[in-house]
Amino acid sequence: MEIIHLILGKANPARMNGVNKVVHDLATQQQQAGFAVEVWGFSANPVHDYPERTYTTRLFGASRNPFGISASWKQAIMSRKNTIVVQLHGGFVPRFYAAARFLQQHQIPYLITPHGNYNWHALQRSRLRKKLYFNLFERNLLNGAGAIHALGQSEIDGLQSIFPNEKSVLIPYGFSALANVTAGAPAEFIVGFCGRLDIDHKGLDRLIEGFALFREKAPFAQLWIIGDGPHRQQLEKMVEQLALRQYVVFWGSQFGDEKVRLLSQCSVFVHASRYEGLPVAVLEAASLGIPCLVSEATNVGEAVRSFDAGYVIGQGTSPQVAEGLSNLYQQWQTDRLMSLRRNARRMVDEEFNWPRQLDLFNQLYRMIRGKSTLV
Incomplete structure (x- = not known):
């Protein structure tokens, strides 16, 4: 089984977009644990201009059409059809809707991690526009997903208010501690x-x-x-x-x-x-x-x-x-x-230790591919 993380951008941790960092960290930890994992990104500037990393990154051009996905991406996905699980990172992304439709048509399993976009308060921002988009596009994406991966309970609660479901799964990301606890508290508050x-x-x-x-x-x-x-x-x-x-x-x-x-x-x-x-x-x-x-x-x-x-x-x-x-x-x-x-x-x-979280992710991926059940 191979895992492909699909994002907008390049998973560059040296950016203020938190999705970049968490996807980079997740892919790094999965690769180090022996998972077959790659990050694929849609980018208007598909140049590999990011810090060195241990996992494979593939970039595909992002057209001006927000619903457009390139022929090269479709060909690349089809070449892995029988071995992959695709994880979409982000909610209310037109390009992900188009990608999900393609995955559905070819019976390629996928899940979505909305990264906070289904939290109740987030849903209230541009509420009418999101409601229309949800009914036209996002609902279809969620219906076809093998699972909806939530990072926190507030996402599950928010989504249940507009999309009652039994496929939401809560798995926080792991984190590697940065340093030892310092000897004493700072001299100033x-x-x-x-x-x-x-x-x-x-x-x-x-x-x-x-x-x-x-x-x-x-x-x-x-x-x-x-x-x-x-x-x-x-x-x-x-x-x-x-x-x-x-x-x-x-x-x-x-x-x-x-x-x-x-x-x-x-x-x-x-x-x-x-x-x-x-x-x-x-x-x-x-x-x-x-x-x-x-x-x-x-x-x-x-x-x-x-x-x-x-x-x-x-x-x-x-x-x-x-x-x-x-x-x-x-x-x-x-x-x-x-x-x-x-x-x-x-x-x-x-x-938030990584071995515990990676085991939960692995169970989730296998459940989506129909090889085992999540416990």
């Missing part, structure tokens, strides 16, 4: 965020407003925002209006060792997202021993509670962010944050 600067999606308005409320109790606290995106200027303006300029640092996009260096200096990490699949940034921070303040929508809240690895803030409103920061700040002042730091690292090691 630094609140960190890392990710794409999308206000509605990532709840960054709640983070900044909550931080402003929290500073009444911790006037010397800092907020570090790592990443870039379409709303950076709006966020910088919000910071100015709240008179926070000297307490908030926008670091821009950071990758590799520099990102790890900045994250390692944070006392706590915040993700007050309104919807997610599974935010890799939270796992990155936790693997560095950083306690995490997360909304339920991140789909990491249950694990954070179970391992006592931070603080969960329900809907993630600004007052809740302030309350959570105040709680963690009190523990930081009395050195009790160290136990949370150890717990955060343990959460990644035990709950």
Whole structure:
């Protein structure tokens, strides 16, 4: 059995698009575990201009027609027809609808990982347009899928509201810890965020407003925002209006060792997202021993509670962010944050370890090919 991950783009981890990173990590781990795996991408610029990787990547030109798939892609798929399972990465993608129709016509098994696009809140964005698209195209794609792979319970719940089904399967991605827990807590109380600067999606308005409320109790606290995106200027303006300029640092996009260096200096990490699949940034921070303040929508809240690895803030409103920061700040002042730091690292090691997740994926693929049942 061969696994083909189908994406838009090139699975380049040095990009702010989280799908790139999680697909790259999944394919890397599968290849190292002995899986036959490749990543195939549709790209307007099908040039192999990404960091070195261990798995095979094939790129196919993306035409201006969003529903267009190239003849070379069809030929490549047909040459593997009897051996593959195809995993589509993303929801509401016209090109994936066209690809799924082709796979259905030739009885090639596939599953879809929507990466947060079926979360209830995500479905409310451009609601009428999505409803029309769903009825015309996405429903057909889902009907033909062997499974709908969800990264978090919120995706399953959101999809059930518009597409009741029994084929949704919850398997979080795994994660490889980045470093050992540091010897002690940072000397300053630094609140960190890392990710794409999308206000509605990532709840960054709640983070900044909550931080402003929290500073009444911790006037010397800092907020570090790592990443870039379409709303950076709006966020910088919000910071100015709240008179926070000297307490908030926008670091821009950071990758590799520099990102790890900045994250390692944070006392706590915040993700007050309104919807997610599974935010890799939270796992990155936790693997560095950083306690995490997360909304339920991140789909990491249950694990954070179970391992006592931070603080969960329900809907993630600004007052809740302030309350959570105040709680963690009190523990930081009395050195009790160290136990949370150890717990955060343990959460990644035990709950999100790759061998466990890869076994679940393997069972899922085999179920789709009809060779066994998922247990």
